[in-house]
Amino acid sequence: MIYPDKNENPYLCRMQNDIFQQIELLNIQKLEEPLQVLENCRICPRNCGANRFSSKLGYCKSDASYFISSICVHRGEEPAISGNQGICNVFFGHCNLQCLYCQNHQISFNKNSLAANHFTLKQVLTEIVKCLDAGCEAVGFVSPSHFVPQFKVIVNALFELGLHPTIVYNTNGYDTVETLREIEPFVDVYLPDFKYINSDLSKKYSDANEYPEIAKNALREIYRQKGSTLFLDENGITERGIIIRHLVLPGHTENSLGVLRFIAEEISTSIHISLMSQYYPTAFVRNISPLNRTLYQEEYQSVVDEFHRLGFRKGWVQDLESHENYQPDFEKEHPFEE
Ligand code: SF4
Helix, strand or coil, X not given: CCCCCCCCCCCCCCCCCCHHHHHHHCCHHHHXXXXXXXXXXXXXXXXXXXXXXXXCCCCCCCCCCEEEEEEEXXXXXXXXXXXXXXXXXXXXXXXXXXXXXXXXXXXXXXXXXXXXXXXXXXHHHHHHHHHHHCCCCEEEEECXXXXXXXXXXXXXXXXXCCCXXXXXXXXXXXXXXXXXXXXXXXXXXEEEECCCCCHHHHHHHHCCCXXXXXXXXXXXXXXXXXXXXXEECCCCXXXXXXXXXXXXXXXXXXHHHHHHHHHHHHHCCCCEEEEECCCCCCHHHCCCCXXXXXXXXXXXXXXXXXXXXXXXXXXEECCHHHHHCCCCCCCCCCCCCC
C-alpha cells in the first residue's frame, strides 16, 4: 500500500494533460490485490462468507466488480461537504441494509433494482478525474459498506496518480469495527447514518435486528479515529471529521429522541449532526403505516427541540419541506437535477 504525504503531493485541482495516459499505465493487477478477500466475504456485519467471484453471491447480491450506479457531481450534501462546486459522488449499487422506505431504492434494492454498471477500475478513475477537473475537491463513496475492498483499490489508485481529493465515506452505519479500522488511512471524512436505537424497528424496516449495536460500535470507532472537530479549509469545506446523519421517520419520534440521547451521552454534543426531515414515502411503502406519509410538523419539532435541549450546537437541521427537494432519479444521467 502507498500512502503519500498530502503535503508533499498537493491535490491537483486541475487535471494534468497526461492523467489519462497515467491511468493506462497503472499496474491494475497489483492495485486490485485487496479484492482477494471477496473470495470469502465477511467485510460487513452480514458475515456471509460468500465467494463474490462466483455466481453464488451473499446477502448484498454484489459481485467482485465495481458495481456502480452513478459517478456524478452532487450538490445536495451538507454545505460543508458539497461547497459551491459539488462533490464527486460514487453511488454503489445494492446495499447491505434493505430499508423498505429507502429514498434511493432504484439503486439500493438487491432485488429488482435498476441495473448498475460493472465498471472497470480504469473507467471508475476516468469518471472521477472528469469530476475533479470540473472543480470537485472531494470524492464521496455512497453506500460503500459492501464494497470496501473496491473502495480501497480506487482510493489507492487515486493516490498513485498523485491525486488527493478529500475522501468521504458516506455510510448507512452498518459497518464492522474491524473494517472501519482497516479503512482508517483512506478516509478523511465520515458521513455515517445512525438510523435506529430500536432493534424492533431496524428488524422490521431494514432487515437488521442488530443494527443499533453495530451502529453504536461503528460510531464509537469513527469517533476514536476523528474526534468531534470538523476541520474546514479556507472556503468552509470539510477536510477531516465526522458528520452524523439522522433521518427522522414519520410516527417514530421516540426512536429519533433515543438516537440523539445516545450520541449526546456516549459520543459528544460537540459533534456535528445533520438532522434530516427529507423523508418521503416511495411507492413501496404506500400501504405501510406510518411510513406512507411525510412528517407532521409537531413530531419533527419535538425532535428538533430535543436536539437543542441536549446541547447540540453544531450541524444542520433541515426545514420540514425538505422532502420536496430530495427525490433523485437514477434513471437520469444526472440523478439530482430536474
Ligand atoms: S458485503 Fe455482501 S457478501 Fe459480504 S458479508 Fe456483507 S452482505 Fe455478505
